[in-house]
Structures are given as C-alpha cells and as structure tokens.
Amino acid sequence: MQEDFLHYVWQHQYFDKTDLRTTDGQLITVLKPGYRNADAGPDFLTARLQLAEVEWNGAVEIHLKASDWHRHQHQTDAKYDQVVLHVVYEADQPVQRIDGSIVPALALASRIAPDLLQAYQRLLEQPTAVLPCTTQLPLVPEVTRTSMVERALLERLELKAAIVSELHQRVEGDWEATAYHTLATAFGFQKNSEPLARLAKALPLAILRRHRHDPVQLEALVFGQAGFLEETEATAADEYIAKLRREFEFLRHKYSLHGTALAAHEWNFLRLRPANFPSVRLAQLVAVLHARPALFDAFLTAADLPTLLKFFQVPTADYWRNHYRPGVAGNVPSLGKSSIHVLITNVVVPLRVAYARHVGQPELVESVVALLSLLPAEHNHLTDEYAALGFQHRSSADSQGLLALHRTYCAPRRCLQCAVGSRILQRHPASR
Incomplete structure (x- = not known):
C-alpha cells in the first residue's frame, strides 16, 4: 500500500x-x-x-x-x-x-473495506499494461474518460506554458526572443532539441536581426555557430561552404563569438532519416528567420490554420535543397505538413498559453484547444493503444491529452488522482 x-x-x-x-x-x-x-x-x-x-x-x-x-x-x-x-x-x-x-x-x-483495498491493489499490479485499469475500463462511462483526457490536456498545456514563461523571464521579457528560442528548440524535433536550444543561447536574436535581410550571412552565423563550417574531406572543394566559412570568420570576430560555437559531434544524425538531419532543419530554420521578421506577432495573431501553415512554408536556399549535409549532395524535400503540425503544437500553442497567462486572459486558452482540434491526430504506439481501448482519438488535442494522461497518471500509477481510476474505486460499496 x-x-x-x-x-x-x-x-x-x-x-x-x-x-x-x-x-x-x-x-x-x-x-x-x-x-x-x-x-x-x-x-x-x-x-x-x-x-x-x-x-x-x-x-x-x-x-x-x-x-x-x-x-x-x-x-x-x-x-x-x-x-x-x-x-x-x-x-x-x-x-x-x-x-x-x-x-x-x-x-x-x-x-x-477489503474490496476497496483489493480494487486499488489491482490497479497497481499490472506493470505491463499501458493503463493499469485496462480490464476495468469498460465499467467507466465514456464521458468520464473524455473529461479526464481534456483535463490532462489542459495540465500539459499549462506545463509547457510554464516552461515558456520561465524562458520569457530569462530573456528579460522579450516576447520576440522568447518565440525565437522556442522555435529554435522545436526545430530539433526531439533528437536535436537540446543542441538547438544551446545554439539559440549561443547566437542571440539581437545579432540575427541585424542580418535578417542577408540570407548568406544568416546561414553563416547559424551554421558557423552550429559547428558545421569546419573544413572536412567532404567540404574541402565546396565553394559554397567556403563562402559561408569566410562570412562566419568575419562575423564571429565582429560579435566576439569565439568559444561559444557548438562542435559538429554534438549533433545527432544516428537513426534519423536524411530529411530530419540537423543540417536540414537548420537550413529550414534560417529560411523562416529570413522570410518572417516578426515571429511572435505572427504566432499570436494568425487567425486560422491555413495562415499558420503558410507561415512555415518558405523555401530554403538552393544549396540546402540539394545537400543533406555540408558537402554531401542529395535531393532534400521541403518542410512537410506533418512537421509543420509538430511545430504548431510545440511552438505556437505553448506561446499562446504562456501569453494568455501573462496578460490574464484565460479565455485565450480555449482558442488554443480549438487550434489543436483542427490538427490531425498523432499516431504512435501509445496513442494507438489508447484508441484501441476506446478513447476518442480524432485530433491533435486528443493525442496531446492521451500522451499527458499516460505520462502524468498511467505510467506513474497515479490512479487515485485520475478521474478514471477514482470512478472505478467508487463502484465499490465502501466508496459510496
């Protein structure tokens, strides 16, 4: 017990x-x-x-x-x-x-009552089940399950917003810089989120703003600080990379960036499809920074999903449409719609919730949930298992709620704090 x-x-x-x-x-x-x-x-x-x-x-x-x-x-x-x-x-x-x-x-x-204690123990004694209450789930009304997923979703949104709020404080209340750091981290798509977050710290937005109109200088700063412009066997004869390297050497000296750059070995390429290589994602990030001067305002005010999709649909430089890595040629696809959906979920949504908290307008959170409801459901082994057990799974709002339910309640066996687990225990006479 x-x-x-x-x-x-x-x-x-x-x-x-x-x-x-x-x-x-x-x-x-x-x-x-x-x-x-x-x-x-x-x-x-x-x-x-x-x-x-x-x-x-x-x-x-x-x-x-x-x-x-x-x-x-x-x-x-x-x-x-x-x-x-x-x-x-x-x-x-x-x-x-x-x-x-x-x-x-x-x-x-x-x-x-022994039956109440036994019911509780049964919830904790199924370590292999996705849900501890799998066998008793049919006893729980659908409205209870749905409301619990919605509650878990809101808790997840608040948690993500709290992270953004802490970042907002660290950048001295600059919402544009907050958006930049959040966007950069999200472009890591999990495998490279941590090095991209460090890159954003090593390359302040104030510097990038001065060179926003020059895509070559933007690339030089981003790829140079990322550690991808060092001369290697693959890039020894690459004139474009040599050009970026020269630009970066000048800009690194100008902004005293010595000693702050990441090393190439800090990036993860293992078990990634070429389209998700960090070099590809950096090129896509540069394209957004060049084409979209006001990140936060766009994230906050975009009236509908098509507007947000269009925001991210910007072409990369010719070189990066034909190279997966510096000096390594290949036909590179543009940023896909599914990737944009992930960016909306991990950038636009938490930024809007954090701003709603900051200005004291909780009603804005409803519009965020509505936005997630327009995005397609995310399919992975967890969400698919919950769907197979009868949980509603029609949109990204459902996916985010199910993931939150699993990580916050089911996996750590916090059944007593979950409405589903509580409803199961309430069915016993001792609970009435």
Whole structure:
C-alpha cells in the first residue's frame, strides 16, 4: 500500500465511520476533512473535527504507520504543531508535538473495506499494461474518460506554458526572443532539441536581426555557430561552404563569438532519416528567420490554420535543397505538413498559453484547444493503444491529452488522482 491511498480514503471519507474513535477512545465526528496541501507541512489543512465534546480546527497528517511521524522528524517541526488528528493505517506508537502533547490518532486498518483495498491493489499490479485499469475500463462511462483526457490536456498545456514563461523571464521579457528560442528548440524535433536550444543561447536574436535581410550571412552565423563550417574531406572543394566559412570568420570576430560555437559531434544524425538531419532543419530554420521578421506577432495573431501553415512554408536556399549535409549532395524535400503540425503544437500553442497567462486572459486558452482540434491526430504506439481501448482519438488535442494522461497518471500509477481510476474505486460499496 502507498500513503497516497490513505490520502484518497481520507479526502473522500471512504471508510467505516461507525463509532469512530481515536486510539485512546475519544469519539470523532468529521465535520470537514480539509484540503490537500501541495506545499511543505501537514497533508490536509483547515480540517474541522469534533473530538468528544470539543470542536477542533487544524491540520490532519497521514502516515502508513504512526511511527513515520518520528521517522520524518515531525516532532521537531513547528509546522506540525497544528495537527489535530494523526490518520494512520497502523497505530504502532503514540506521537507528540514539540511541546510533548500527544497527537490524537485514528487507525484505519480495520475500517477500510477489503474490496476497496483489493480494487486499488489491482490497479497497481499490472506493470505491463499501458493503463493499469485496462480490464476495468469498460465499467467507466465514456464521458468520464473524455473529461479526464481534456483535463490532462489542459495540465500539459499549462506545463509547457510554464516552461515558456520561465524562458520569457530569462530573456528579460522579450516576447520576440522568447518565440525565437522556442522555435529554435522545436526545430530539433526531439533528437536535436537540446543542441538547438544551446545554439539559440549561443547566437542571440539581437545579432540575427541585424542580418535578417542577408540570407548568406544568416546561414553563416547559424551554421558557423552550429559547428558545421569546419573544413572536412567532404567540404574541402565546396565553394559554397567556403563562402559561408569566410562570412562566419568575419562575423564571429565582429560579435566576439569565439568559444561559444557548438562542435559538429554534438549533433545527432544516428537513426534519423536524411530529411530530419540537423543540417536540414537548420537550413529550414534560417529560411523562416529570413522570410518572417516578426515571429511572435505572427504566432499570436494568425487567425486560422491555413495562415499558420503558410507561415512555415518558405523555401530554403538552393544549396540546402540539394545537400543533406555540408558537402554531401542529395535531393532534400521541403518542410512537410506533418512537421509543420509538430511545430504548431510545440511552438505556437505553448506561446499562446504562456501569453494568455501573462496578460490574464484565460479565455485565450480555449482558442488554443480549438487550434489543436483542427490538427490531425498523432499516431504512435501509445496513442494507438489508447484508441484501441476506446478513447476518442480524432485530433491533435486528443493525442496531446492521451500522451499527458499516460505520462502524468498511467505510467506513474497515479490512479487515485485520475478521474478514471477514482470512478472505478467508487463502484465499490465502501466508496459510496
């Protein structure tokens, strides 16, 4: 059993309250169980309890064993002096506050119905299942599943927006620079997101802005700072790369960029299709930076999906349409629609949610969800398994919600915080 289960039982009062008494015999009436505390200190705050004839207002602390109180050093922590009831599964010893007074305890071991405990344990004992509740899922109404996916989606959006907000603070409140860093990172398409994020730090937008009208200088700065302009056997006779190298040497000296460039070996090419090589993605990023001078404004104000698609549909330089890597020739496809959908999901969406939080307009989040609903569903082994189990999967909004559900709730077995898991447990008599 995990302590989380006792939190769930106490929060929803899913235990036998007949002749409810503390371990020393005081009659207990729970007037208000309190609310979960997400910060340091007792587990539930502002609880209202009547012990014998006295009403108490304070906190409730929960442990599997009463002795965990001492193991966690609560007897020396003033935050726990406000605890008026110690709820435990097993009361193996009395505990005290700092002043030595005994904390009343309630033992739940004999008050939790076996079928409720067994249902909870079944949820945790299926390590190979995508959903711990796979076998019991048909018992859960579709509306419960759908609402939980929507909730997981909103949580995922808020988490991504929080990352953007932190970035916004680091770039001193510059939304255009925030958009640039977010876009650059997203152009890494997972495998190269980390080196692209470092490249954006090593090549500030303020420098790129000065050379936006000159695509050759933009390429020189981006590919030079990325470490792709060093002379190799493949590029020894490549005049175009030599030209970029000369431009970069001048610009590196001008902007004191010595020592900040990445090395070519820091980029991932292994197990990537040539169309997803980092050199190809860098060329596509340069094309966007050259053709679209106002990133953030465009991301924020684009009225519809076709406008956003058109924003990213810009041609790369002739050289990069015919080279996968510096000095390595090949016919390179343009940025595909599916890749643009990924960029919209990972750039436009979190930027809009972060801005909505910043200006205090939560209603803008609804338009973000609507935008995701226009994008096609993303198919991978996780989303396909959820769809096979009966979850709705018609758009990117569904895909993002399902991925969030899996990573935040199903994979870590946080069934008690999930509406689906909670609904399964509520079907047991002890939960009613």
